[in-house]
Amino acid sequence: MVFELHRNIFLPLRFEKLLKILTFLGFSFSLPLMAQEQKGWQFDSASNSSLSKPDAQQVYTVLLQMLDRWNAHDMEGHLEVYWKSPELLVVVGSEQFNGWQQLHDSYINGYPDRNAMGFIQPKRIQVRLLKSDMALALTWWSVAFPRSKEKMVGNSIMNLEKFEDGWKIVASHTSIGEM
DSSP, rough: OOOOEETEEEHHHHHHHHHHHHHTTTTTOOOHHHHHHHSSEEEEETTTTOOOHHHHHHHHHHHHHHHHHHHHHHHHHHHHHHHOOOOOEEEEETEEESSHHHHOOOOHHOSSSGGGGGGEEEEEEEEEEEHHHHEEEEEEEEEEEEETTTTEEEEEEEEEEETTTTEEEEEEOOOOOOE
16 A cells, blocks of 8 residues: 655545545645644754754653763663563664564673773754654764774664653664765
Protein backbone atom coordinates (compact mmCIF):
# COMPACT_ATOMS: atom_id res chain seq x y z
CA MET A 1 0.00 0.00 0.00
CA VAL A 2 1.42 3.40 -0.96
CA PHE A 3 1.31 6.22 1.55
CA GLU A 4 1.48 9.91 0.76
CA LEU A 5 2.12 12.82 3.11
CA HIS A 6 -0.84 15.17 3.48
CA ARG A 7 -0.55 18.05 5.91
CA ASN A 8 1.75 16.11 8.24
CA ILE A 9 -0.50 13.03 8.24
CA PHE A 10 0.29 9.82 6.36
CA LEU A 11 -2.77 8.51 4.53
CA PRO A 12 -3.21 5.53 2.24
CA LEU A 13 -3.14 6.84 -1.34
CA ARG A 14 -6.79 5.89 -1.96
CA PHE A 15 -7.91 8.00 1.04
CA GLU A 16 -5.72 10.87 -0.15
CA LYS A 17 -7.58 10.87 -3.49
CA LEU A 18 -10.95 10.67 -1.72
CA LEU A 19 -9.99 13.60 0.50
CA LYS A 20 -9.07 15.68 -2.57
CA ILE A 21 -12.39 14.88 -4.25
CA LEU A 22 -14.43 15.72 -1.15
CA THR A 23 -12.47 18.96 -0.66
CA PHE A 24 -13.15 19.87 -4.31
CA LEU A 25 -16.86 19.28 -3.71
CA GLY A 26 -16.84 21.79 -0.87
CA PHE A 27 -16.39 19.63 2.21
CA SER A 28 -13.90 20.98 4.70
CA PHE A 29 -11.91 18.97 7.20
CA SER A 30 -10.31 19.99 10.43
CA LEU A 31 -7.01 18.25 11.05
CA PRO A 32 -6.35 16.90 14.54
CA LEU A 33 -4.84 19.50 16.87
CA MET A 34 -1.44 17.77 17.03
CA ALA A 35 -1.19 17.71 13.23
CA GLN A 36 -1.94 21.43 13.10
CA GLU A 37 0.60 22.33 15.79
CA GLN A 38 3.51 20.08 14.80
CA LYS A 39 4.88 21.64 11.64
CA GLY A 40 8.61 21.35 11.09
CA TRP A 41 11.30 20.62 13.64
CA GLN A 42 10.57 21.92 17.13
CA PHE A 43 14.26 21.82 18.00
CA ASP A 44 17.30 22.12 15.77
CA SER A 45 20.75 22.56 17.30
CA ALA A 46 21.91 24.21 14.05
CA SER A 47 19.58 27.18 14.56
CA ASN A 48 19.78 29.78 17.27
CA SER A 49 16.03 29.78 17.75
CA SER A 50 14.75 29.73 21.31
CA LEU A 51 11.27 28.76 20.11
CA SER A 52 11.70 25.10 21.04
CA LYS A 53 8.88 23.43 22.92
CA PRO A 54 9.57 22.06 26.40
CA ASP A 55 9.22 18.40 25.34
CA ALA A 56 11.46 18.89 22.31
CA GLN A 57 14.03 20.53 24.58
CA GLN A 58 13.75 17.59 27.00
CA VAL A 59 14.45 15.11 24.18
CA TYR A 60 17.47 17.18 23.12
CA THR A 61 18.76 17.24 26.71
CA VAL A 62 18.32 13.46 27.06
CA LEU A 63 20.31 12.90 23.86
CA LEU A 64 23.10 15.21 25.05
CA GLN A 65 23.22 13.37 28.39
CA MET A 66 23.51 10.05 26.51
CA LEU A 67 26.47 11.42 24.51
CA ASP A 68 28.02 12.82 27.69
CA ARG A 69 27.82 9.37 29.33
CA TRP A 70 29.54 7.87 26.26
CA ASN A 71 32.38 10.40 26.57
CA ALA A 72 32.68 9.59 30.28
CA HIS A 73 33.01 5.92 29.22
CA ASP A 74 29.96 5.14 31.37
CA MET A 75 28.30 2.40 29.34
CA GLU A 76 25.48 1.80 31.83
CA GLY A 77 24.69 5.53 31.90
CA HIS A 78 24.77 5.69 28.11
CA LEU A 79 22.29 2.81 27.84
CA GLU A 80 19.85 4.39 30.34
CA VAL A 81 18.18 6.38 27.57
CA TYR A 82 17.15 3.18 25.75
CA TRP A 83 13.80 1.57 26.57
CA LYS A 84 14.48 -1.43 28.82
CA SER A 85 12.20 -3.75 26.91
CA PRO A 86 12.50 -6.85 24.75
CA GLU A 87 10.62 -4.77 22.14
CA LEU A 88 13.45 -2.24 21.74
CA LEU A 89 14.81 -2.28 18.18
CA VAL A 90 18.25 -0.87 17.36
CA VAL A 91 20.00 -1.18 14.01
CA VAL A 92 23.64 -0.13 13.68
CA GLY A 93 24.88 -0.46 10.13
CA SER A 94 23.66 -3.89 9.10
CA GLU A 95 23.55 -5.31 12.64
CA GLN A 96 20.17 -5.58 14.39
CA PHE A 97 19.66 -5.72 18.16
CA ASN A 98 16.33 -7.02 19.43
CA GLY A 99 15.65 -5.89 22.95
CA TRP A 100 17.55 -3.89 25.54
CA GLN A 101 19.41 -6.88 26.96
CA GLN A 102 20.88 -7.85 23.58
CA LEU A 103 21.98 -4.25 22.97
CA HIS A 104 23.47 -4.02 26.47
CA ASP A 105 25.39 -7.29 26.14
CA SER A 106 26.74 -6.30 22.73
CA TYR A 107 28.05 -2.98 24.02
CA ILE A 108 29.53 -4.53 27.18
CA ASN A 109 31.27 -7.28 25.17
CA GLY A 110 32.25 -4.92 22.36
CA TYR A 111 34.02 -2.48 24.69
CA PRO A 112 35.71 -4.53 27.44
CA ASP A 113 38.22 -1.65 27.70
CA ARG A 114 36.00 1.40 28.23
CA ASN A 115 38.83 3.73 27.16
CA ALA A 116 38.51 2.25 23.66
CA MET A 117 35.07 3.84 23.29
CA GLY A 118 36.52 7.06 21.94
CA PHE A 119 34.89 10.46 22.19
CA ILE A 120 31.72 11.47 20.37
CA GLN A 121 31.07 14.98 19.12
CA PRO A 122 27.51 15.87 18.07
CA LYS A 123 27.36 17.93 14.88
CA ARG A 124 23.61 18.53 14.72
CA ILE A 125 20.51 17.31 16.52
CA GLN A 126 16.96 17.83 15.29
CA VAL A 127 13.83 16.91 17.24
CA ARG A 128 10.26 16.77 16.01
CA LEU A 129 7.32 15.95 18.25
CA LEU A 130 5.00 13.56 16.44
CA LYS A 131 2.52 13.30 19.31
CA SER A 132 2.59 14.50 22.90
CA ASP A 133 4.41 11.30 23.93
CA MET A 134 6.32 10.43 20.72
CA ALA A 135 9.28 12.18 19.09
CA LEU A 136 11.58 11.71 16.13
CA ALA A 137 15.23 12.74 16.49
CA LEU A 138 17.91 13.00 13.84
CA THR A 139 21.54 13.28 14.90
CA TRP A 140 24.80 13.76 13.02
CA TRP A 141 28.02 13.08 14.89
CA SER A 142 31.66 12.05 14.74
CA VAL A 143 33.69 9.77 17.02
CA ALA A 144 37.44 10.09 17.51
CA PHE A 145 39.48 7.16 18.81
CA PRO A 146 42.69 8.68 20.24
CA ARG A 147 44.58 5.38 20.51
CA SER A 148 44.19 4.44 16.86
CA LYS A 149 43.81 8.00 15.56
CA GLU A 150 40.75 6.78 13.62
CA LYS A 151 37.62 8.85 13.16
CA MET A 152 34.11 7.79 12.26
CA VAL A 153 31.15 9.86 11.21
CA GLY A 154 27.56 8.83 11.34
CA ASN A 155 23.95 9.74 11.72
CA SER A 156 21.15 8.25 13.73
CA ILE A 157 17.39 8.31 13.37
CA MET A 158 15.62 7.64 16.67
CA ASN A 159 12.02 7.22 17.73
CA LEU A 160 11.56 8.23 21.34
CA GLU A 161 8.58 7.70 23.60
CA LYS A 162 7.74 9.58 26.76
CA PHE A 163 7.37 7.28 29.77
CA GLU A 164 6.81 8.06 33.45
CA ASP A 165 10.59 8.08 33.96
CA GLY A 166 11.26 10.32 30.94
CA TRP A 167 11.99 10.06 27.22
CA LYS A 168 13.40 6.73 26.01
CA ILE A 169 14.61 5.53 22.61
CA VAL A 170 12.24 2.78 21.43
CA ALA A 171 13.69 2.32 17.93
CA SER A 172 16.89 3.53 16.31
CA HIS A 173 18.88 3.21 13.09
CA THR A 174 22.51 4.33 12.85
CA SER A 175 24.62 4.63 9.72
CA ILE A 176 28.40 4.80 10.14
CA GLY A 177 31.27 5.75 7.84
CA GLU A 178 35.00 6.14 8.32
CA MET A 179 36.88 9.36 7.73
